[in-house]
Amino acid sequence: xxxxxxxxxxxxxxxxPTSGLRRVAIEPLSRVEGHGKVTLLLDENNHVKQARLHIVxxxxxxxxxxxxxxxxxxxxxxxxxxxxxxxxxxxxxxAMDQVVGVDRLTxxxxxxxxxxxxxxxxxxxxxxxxxxxxxxxLFGFDSDLARRNIxxxxxxxxxxxxxxxxxxxxxxxxxxxxxxxxxxxTGAIPGGVNKNLDRAERDYLLADIGQVIARCQDAVxxxxxxxxxxxELYNEFGRFRANSLSLIRADGAMDLYHGGxxxxxxxxxxxFDHEDYSHYWDHxxxxxxxxxxxxxxxxxxxxxxxxxxxxxxLTRVTQCDFIPTPLADAERREFLAYDAGRAxxxxxGTHWARMIELLHSAEAIEGLLHDDDLMxxxxxxxxxxxxxxxxxxxxxxxxxxxHYRVDENDLVIRANLIVSTTHNNQAMxxxxxxxxxxxLDGRELTEGLLNHIxxxxxxxxxxxxxxxxxxxxxxxxxxxxxxxxxxxGRLTRDSxxxx
Amino acid sequence: MNSFTLDGTxxxxxxxxxxxxxxxxxxxxxxxxxxxxxxxxxGSCKLCTVQANGRPAxxxxxxxxxxxxxxxxxxxxNGLRRTLVQMLFAEGNHFCPSCEKSGNCLxxxxxxxxxxxxxxxxxxxxxxxxxxxxxxxxxxxxRCILCELCVRASCEVDGKCVFALSGRGxxxxxxxxxxxxxxxxxxxxxxxxxxxxxxxxAILKKRVGFAVPIGQRRFDIAPISAQALADAPRPAxxxxxx
Numbered sequence: 001x002x003x004x005x006x007x008x009x010x011x012x013x014x015x016x017p018t019s020g021l022r023r024v025a026i027e028p029l030s031r032v033e034g035h036g037k038v039t040l041l042l043d044e045n046n047h048v049k050q051a052r053l054h055i056v057x058x059x060x061x062x063x064x065x066x067x068x069x070x071x072x073x074x075x076x077x078x079x080x081x082x083x084x085x086x087x088x089x090x091x092x093x094x095a096m097d098q099v100v101g102v103d104r105l106t107x108x109x110x111x112x113x114x115x116x117x118x119x120x121x122x123x124x125x126x127x128x129x130x131x132x133x134x135x136x137x138l139f140g141f142d143s144d145l146a147r148r149n150i151x152x153x154x155x156x157x158x159x160x161x162x163x164x165x166x167x168x169x170x171x172x173x174x175x176x177x178x179x180x181x182x183x184x185x186t187g188a189i190p191g192g193v194n195k196n197l198d199r200a201e202r203d204y205l206l207a208d209i210g211q212v213i214a215r216c217q218d219a220v221x222x223x224x225x226x227x228x229x230x231x232e233l234y235n236e237f238g239r240f241r242a243n244s245l246s247l248i249r250a251d252g253a254m255d256l257y258h259g260g261x262x263x264x265x266x267x268x269x270x271x272f273d274h275e276d277y278s279h280y281w282d283h284x285x286x287x288x289x290x291x292x293x294x295x296x297x298x299x300x301x302x303x304x305x306x307x308x309x310x311x312x313x314l315t316r317v318t319q320c321d322f323i324p325t326p327l328a329d330a331e332r333r334e335f336l337a338y339d340a341g342r343a344x345x346x347x348x349g350t351h352w353a354r355m356i357e358l359l360h361s362a363e364a365i366e367g368l369l370h371d372d373d374l375m376x377x378x379x380x381x382x383x384x385x386x387x388x389x390x391x392x393x394x395x396x397x398x399x400x401x402x403h404y405r406v407d408e409n410d411l412v413i414r415a416n417l418i419v420s421t422t423h424n425n426q427a428m429x430x431x432x433x434x435x436x437x438x439x440l441d442g443r444e445l446t447e448g449l450l451n452h453i454x455x456x457x458x459x460x461x462x463x464x465x466x467x468x469x470x471x472x473x474x475x476x477x478x479x480x481x482x483x484x485x486x487x488x489g490r491l492t493r494d495s496x497x498x499x
Numbered sequence: 500m501n502s503f504t505l506d507g508t509x510x511x512x513x514x515x516x517x518x519x520x521x522x523x524x525x526x527x528x529x530x531x532x533x534x535x536x537x538x539x540x541x542g543s544c545k546l547c548t549v550q551a552n553g554r555p556a557x558x559x560x561x562x563x564x565x566x567x568x569x570x571x572x573x574x575x576x577n578g579l580r581r582t583l584v585q586m587l588f589a590e591g592n593h594f595c596p597s598c599e600k601s602g603n604c605l606x607x608x609x610x611x612x613x614x615x616x617x618x619x620x621x622x623x624x625x626x627x628x629x630x631x632x633x634x635x636x637x638x639x640x641x642r643c644i645l646c647e648l649c650v651r652a653s654c655e656v657d658g659k660c661v662f663a664l665s666g667r668g669x670x671x672x673x674x675x676x677x678x679x680x681x682x683x684x685x686x687x688x689x690x691x692x693x694x695x696x697x698x699x700x701a702i703l704k705k706r707v708g709f710a711v712p713i714g715q716r717r718f719d720i721a722p723i724s725a726q727a728l729a730d731a732p733r734p735a736x737x738x739x740x741x
Contacts (some may be wrong), residue, residue: 071706411631
């Protein structure tokens with residue numbers, strides 16, 4: 001998370017000849033969660049031959065949750081991440097709801113979980129936009145490195161920095177009151193939740209929600225202004241066409257907590273809709289590549305080469321039929337109509353879409369806080385034990401899938417996690433390839449130019465820590481290539497059955 | 500009444516009381532872990548070590564004597580206690596962040612009470628199994644600290660002797676008294692004292708998990724020092740369970 005590696009001297013030092021090509025590494029990526037790097041292969045005229053995002057850290061959660069009791073998992077897996085632990089907590093708990101035979105929570109339990117989830121979306125989106133992305137957006141992609149950070153934003157735009165801090169703080173308070181702690185709480189348990197909100201807690205949150213909604217509206221307006229000020233840059237930067245995937249409510253509304261799967265191809269044609277996610281493997285498969293710890297999911301209907309897709313705010317805002325809160329839905333319609341729909345297809349349109357979701361989350365929190373079910377006492381449901389559970393929700397960064405098998409002694413024997421950043425793996429590679437072609441090709445590389453690559457990656461708000469889990473059992477293919485790139489040997493290990 | 504001094508304060512005691520019992524009854528906390536007011540003192544964890552007339556001794560087994568000069572709350576002794584707690588954490592696999600006993604765990608609470616802020620030692624990461632064979636109780640050997648409270652409770656209260664310690668030194672471990680060695684094949688029952696007495700997360704009722712929210716767990720409400728005093732037998736009960 002530092003910019004030290006962006007020292008031009010350091011970049012030059014990383015350049016090394018490779019079969020007549022020059023390799024340039026951007027390492028580590030800064031202002032993203034987790035550890036990754038980008039490699040560029042350039043010829044002698046600085047033409048970009050290849051651009052790849054590599055995930056260089058490894059987590060292994062899918063392996064070490066095995067052998068643990070199922071009720072421990074929702075608390076354990078949230079340690080995947082310090083930014084969006086609630087997403088993992090709730091996705092795992094949704095899976096464990098199925099394991100304990102519960103298909104429907106009590107109204108109080110579901111609303112308390114939703115409240116926690118909207119608090120998570122609010123704080124995470126605020127964190128990303130104001131802390132991580134705003135230095136690029138406010139100062140320029142190749143502006144002075146010394147000020148292109150949150151400290152620089154606080155110095156030159158103190159009100160914007162303050163806005164980000166206060167929005168994030170409010171989201172964290174929602175989490176604290178529903179999960180017990182701001183980070184890594186325990187609120188959701190299989191079949192329900194372990195606490196409700198008392199009147200004092202509800203009134204405490206209600207006191208500030210009007211101000212929070214107003215700040216979110218300002219944030220949407222700020223995102224829009226970026227497009228108004230530099231329409232060509234914002235519309236075209238890292239632009240690519242992608243298939244898309246998200247959850248959708250039964251009536252077509254955006255629903256970040258629950259729904260069926262909706263997928264569209266890059267032309268906007270529906271591939272499947274309202275599909276039960278408990279059999280997600282009928283539609284999604286995971287590919288493995290030798291140069292990244294992150295898997296490459298694809299839509300089976302389109303195959304591994306054409307089936308990659310994009311998840312996250314841009315997909316959700318453009319793919320839903322409407323947003324079920326009025327202010328956010330009005331902003332959605334403005335976004336879709338802006339510049340004849342160009343912003344809604346732009347990689348940097350993700351920032352605008354993210355702020356629309358920020359507003360939606362605040363509105364949803366307000367609606368829930370006026371619901372007395374939050375103070376209800378009927379919090380847990382029990383059912384008939386099952387062997388398998390799949391939990392899916394829309395995390396801040398996109399669709400999040402948790403899938404577990406539990407044995408007759410209550411121990412987890414298999415886990416599969418497909419996190420938002422993993423879904424977006426190929427999409428991020430497409431974005432950086434587009435940026436490399438447009439901005440870097442044939443030019444002498446500078447730190448500012450290389451930061452363009454990171455700006456494209458940051459638009460996805462990737463969480464690289466969350467995205468690498470499988471250990472020991474993942475399908476693995478090792479290819480031995482000679483200097484000409486010809487395959488001279490191969491070892492293959494299959495993953496076995498998915499479920 | 501006879502008395503001894505604890506950190507300079509006179510502590511009265513009744514015949515047959517240990518230093519720890521008398522101190523707790525008098526409202527003075529001495530850190531301890533394997534001691535439980537309902538069972539005979541065991542003296543294995545050494546957390547209650549004090550200096551008695553200048554020599555180290557376990558307060559839970561040391562008979563109170565008139566004129567004894569006990570030093571407990573000194574930087575030197577608390578430093579030794581911190582080291583003992585660190586060794587217990589290093590020896591097992593204690594992952595508080597995902598342990599359902601967190602907030603109700605005596606080992607964790609002692610760590611906080613003594614100011615244990617670092618691991619202190621390289622973790623052993625022992626390869627220990629989990630016994631989830633019983634339909635309602637599960638046994639996580641990763642968290643066992645060999646305090647023998649379950650051993651004592653199962654024999655002395657439940658009359659079943661389900662648990663015992665086996666092995667020597669670093670290989671010492673908890674075993675289950677059944678032909679298969681599995682909990683499911685033992686005589687243990689859900690309401691046994693041996694199930695509820697475990698101070699850490701080694702023996703737990705299944706499917707309870709994180710039912711108690713953060714803020715309402717035992718040591719969220721009051722620190723271990725206050726709770727140990729509240730749990731100490733009142734004067735009339737002293738001697739009944741010893």
